[in-house]
Every structure is written in C-alpha cells, then in structure tokens.
Amino acid sequence: MTDTFRRFEIEQDHEAYPACFFDVPEPPPVLYGIGNPDLLNPGLGVIGARKATPYGRRCARMFAGWAASHGQTVVSGAAIGCDQEAHLAALEAQGATVAVLGCGADVDYPRRAGALLRDVRRRGVVVSECPWGTPPQPWLFRKRNRLIAALSRVLLVVEASLPSGTFVTAEYALDAGREVCAVPGSILAPECRGSNRLIRQGATPVTDVSELALTLQADFQLCNPDYADSSRDELARALIANPMRPDDAARECELDIVETVRRISELELEGVIRKYPDGRYGSC
Secondary structure, three states: OOOOOOEEEEEOOOOOOOHHHHHOOOOOOEEEEEEOHHHOOOEEEEEOOOOOOHHHHHHHHHHHHHHHHOOOOEEEOOOOOHHHHHHHHHHHOOOOEEEEOOOOOOOOOOHHHHHHHHHHHHHOEEEEOOOOOOOOOHHHHHHHHHHHHHOEEEEEEOOOOOOOOHHHHHHHHHHOOOEEEEOOOOOOOHHHHHHHHHHHOOOEEOOOHHHHHHHHHHHHHHHOHHHHHHHOOHHHHHHHHOOEOHHHHHHHHOOOHHHHHHHHHHHHHOOOEEEOOOOOEEEO
16 A cells, blocks of 8 residues: 555556446546545445444444454545444554545645545555546535445445435446445434344345454455465365354364364454454454
C-alpha cells in the first residue's frame, strides 16, 4: 500500500482497467482515483444504513476488520454509519480498503469523512467515475452503487431500513453474479427491516465470522496461502463452521485426542482459529 497521495486516471481500453467493471451496466469510460490502483479487484463489499444503530456499527467493524486481517480488500462507499465503520476497521487491521464515491475522488464527502478519506487515499484507494472536482449529487451516489457491486466478490449488507439504497447495490451484485449476504437484525428495529427482507428474498444470512469465512473460503485460498493450506484441513473446517472444545472436535472428526490437541495448537499459532473464553476453539 502507498503512503503518499497518488492520482491516476485509467481509461476503459487501458490494460490496467479493472475487468470487474465490465460485469455491470455502463462501465465507466474513465476511472479517477487517488491511492493504489492495484487494489481495484473484487473483495468484500460492506454496506449498511447511514443512520446505523450501535449494533450495525459493531457488526460492520467486526466483519470488515476480520476480513481485512485475512487478506480481503474491504469495499464500501464512505457514507456515515456502517460504510465508515467498515473502512475504519480495515485500516485499523492494517488491511486494504477501497472507497467508491458519488463525487470526484478528490472531494471530501461527506465533509465529516475528510480525515478518513485522507487515510484511505494514503493507505488504500478512493475511486470514482466522476471527473476531478465533481460535487456530490444524489443521483451520482445511486449510480455509483453498481461500482461497489462490481468490486465485491461477496456483498455483505450489515443493516438497512426500508426503503434503502442498499437494495440497488444488492440488485447490481446479483445481476453481476456476486454472492449477497446480510446480517440478521431485530424484527422490532426499523434499521433492520431491509436486511431481514433481503434474507427472506434469498440473501445468505451471516451471524458470525465463521459463516463469513465459509462464504469467502475460495477467495481466501487465492489470496492467503496459509489459509488455503488450513482450509483443506478437516479439523480447521469443522472448527470454523462450528466452534468446539478439543474433545468434541476429536469425536466430530474421528481423530485421536492427542493429535487433535496438537493440530489445534498449530492452527492457533497460524492465526486460523482462536480459543474462546468458554474453552471452545473457533474462527478468529
């Protein structure tokens, strides 16, 4: 990742133009960005409510931080609420993050996101299809949602009310052949009605990082060799899917308890699993 501001413009016929943008309608003729253009490859898209609840903010941080620490680029739109929490968590995890704006990539919007966007430009990348200096417009943000979808191998909706622009992004993602996931929320919270409806319509529910890991497993094999080796391990897969104590894991996998304890220690040192306060081992 870069530690300096670096502007770039990539035209559609250039070899550096990200192929993923051809998966959505009207691929931008030119991409304008500041930061590291090498990060413009599909990762984990994290989107959610602007008027996020503490629950939504915490979920965005948890899933984005975990994914970033495991080699996935976190993609979002820098909006107040869940989007900003996702970017912050990725940066705090020393991971990569991409902010897609509905204004010029050199414009700080929302204004209170100025410090965050400066960090993303230095350590990740801010990108837009809008020419330099383009002021924010509501229709531009709706349009940019297709670019967030294009840059998402998996799109995770953390929290959404009804109506919500997240449905536009989800529709673009589905049309582009991406996996759409959603975090379940309280049936009494207006901020969760949209995400709960997405699950009812077929989005994959994600309730903890182990479920996100299973969704992203193929991608981790591509970007994280250590995880790739572990993902072929039956014990590692079992613990990621369902945290267990060593004796339960040994029975589940039909392994000797001594071998199970030894392998659990190795997986813990590799950062694939961790010990929970109740004595179970599961995904980090």
